[in-house]
Amino acid sequence: MDTFRFDFRGNGESEGELGFSNWDDDIADLKVVLDHFEKQGYYIYALIGHSRGAISCLNFAATQAREPLIPYIVSISARFEMADVKRKYGPENMTLLEEQAIVHIPALTNVLLCHGSEDGIVPIKDIAELQGHLSHARTALRIVRDADHNYKQHYAEVSKTVSDYFSFEGRKAEWSRRVLPNWRTWVHAVGGVLNFRTVGDIWIPSTTNGTARYLRPGVIYRSADISKPTPEGYKVLQSLNITDVFDLRSNSEVERRGVMEDTEFVKRHHIPVFSDIDYSPAQIAARFTMYLGGTEGFAQAYMSMLPNIRQFLWPVLEHIVKKRTPFLVHCTAGKDRTGIVCALLQMICDVEEEEIAWEYELTRRCMAIKEEDVNFLKAAIGGSESQVRGVLSTNEEYMFRFLEQFHEKYGTIHDFLMNELDMTMEQIHAVRDALTVNIPLPRSVL
Numbered sequence: 001m002d003t004f005r006f007d008f009r010g011n012g013e014s015e016g017e018l019g020f021s022n023w024d025d026d027i028a029d030l031k032v033v034l035d036h037f038e039k040q041g042y043y044i045y046a047l048i049g050h051s052r053g054a055i056s057c058l059n060f061a062a063t064q065a066r067e068p069l070i071p072y073i074v075s076i077s078a079r080f081e082m083a084d085v086k087r088k089y090g091p092e093n094m095t096l097l098e099e100q101a102i103v104h105i106p107a108l109t110n111v112l113l114c115h116g117s118e119d120g121i122v123p124i125k126d127i128a129e130l131q132g133h134l135s136h137a138r139t140a141l142r143i144v145r146d147a148d149h150n151y152k153q154h155y156a157e158v159s160k161t162v163s164d165y166f167s168f169e170g171r172k173a174e175w176s177r178r179v180l181p182n183w184r185t186w187v188h189a190v191g192g193v194l195n196f197r198t199v200g201d202i203w204i205p206s207t208t209n210g211t212a213r214y215l216r217p218g219v220i221y222r223s224a225d226i227s228k229p230t231p232e233g234y235k236v237l238q239s240l241n242i243t244d245v246f247d248l249r250s251n252s253e254v255e256r257r258g259v260m261e262d263t264e265f266v267k268r269h270h271i272p273v274f275s276d277i278d279y280s281p282a283q284i285a286a287r288f289t290m291y292l293g294g295t296e297g298f299a300q301a302y303m304s305m306l307p308n309i310r311q312f313l314w315p316v317l318e319h320i321v322k323k324r325t326p327f328l329v330h331c332t333a334g335k336d337r338t339g340i341v342c343a344l345l346q347m348i349c350d351v352e353e354e355e356i357a358w359e360y361e362l363t364r365r366c367m368a369i370k371e372e373d374v375n376f377l378k379a380a381i382g383g384s385e386s387q388v389r390g391v392l393s394t395n396e397e398y399m400f401r402f403l404e405q406f407h408e409k410y411g412t413i414h415d416f417l418m419n420e421l422d423m424t425m426e427q428i429h430a431v432r433d434a435l436t437v438n439i440p441l442p443r444s445v446l
Helices: 023-039 052-063 083-089 096-100 124-133 155-166 168-186 231-239 251-257 281-291 294-303 306-312 314-323 337-348 353-361 371-381 385-391 396-410 413-420 425-435
Strands: 046-050 072-076 110-116 139-144 197-199 202-205 211-215 220-223 244-247 267-270 327-330 436-440
Touching (some): 072 155, 110 124, 110 155, 124 139, 139 155, 155 168, 168 353, 244 314, 281 294, 281 385, 294 396, 306 314, 314 327, 314 337, 314 425, 327 337, 337 353, 337 396, 353 396, 371 385, 396 413, 413 425, 425 436
Parallel strands (some): 072 110, 110 139, 244 267, 244 327
Antiparallel strands (some): 197 220, 211 436
């Protein structure tokens, strides 16, 4: 990733006259710099500013309807409460909060607020108040202990704070902070059913204009085996308006575990990923032996599902476009076959692959493992109990490797659907449009 640092006009090494609270000049300077790099083909990923520069970055995000959206703002030691400035210079110079309203920063902008605990210029209470005005789920706060306003003797700490935030682990931590509270609500919502959740509440900002697609929650649901919901569980399914359940299990699994009963509200559709031949005892052993191969084995097992795509994905796509009601997809554990179907649906909607992998990995948190499954697989593949439990778990790396192999073999999701299901782009977009809504980028104040 390339970076560029500059001083505003009249500051540091830049020419021009130094002014006080010249927010409009700062914005004009930022526009010139961003336009310059965008003309060279760069995608602007983040703005990082310190002190006045931090104010100007926040101000820019709040007032400029830039297309595409700049996804990250890092504000280091920004001033927010300017009562002392008002007293010293007069209220006409204090326009940041009242007129330019940084609380109007788009809700999809990820904001990192950094502050030194010993800042003698901007009190630490300022950052707390600023965080309160930016209290949407994409705002993070980091305090650098013992650091002053200019981070003397603490350059390494503040640099690490910012780099950690942008790292893979940092991005995942922020995603988890947003997602896990809702996941905890969903996972045990349906009595008698493990690993239940909705796939949605995902924003997909456009990289070309000022809109975003929103993958609506409450349309796609996923779970483990749903053959024995409790009476209360049936009521929850009905209250969620789930009209159709797509069962990806093989015939032998269905015979062994049974099926949920259809009601006047919910109908089951059996669309096995694998045929009876594919799920013979010998094939079970062969397939689950793949899973013992770790990341490569899981990816290989997932790729082995795709030749049968027409028999298990097409009915789901038809439902999405024609019936347009909430539905549930499940297999036995709700992670492998269900995970692939949900990944493909998210790919159709242009969800970031990181989010697809992290959503897939949520299954590991609910421990949707039944002892009968452990014993069945131990007998089938001859592995140890720890190996079998590993087979029944999830890891983001499995999905990342599957996605790599998918693109290597099939190209884009559009290529795959057009070549394997004979779909047109119009049909693909019909699926996407049924699952998402396209809206202007929402402001955080909303």
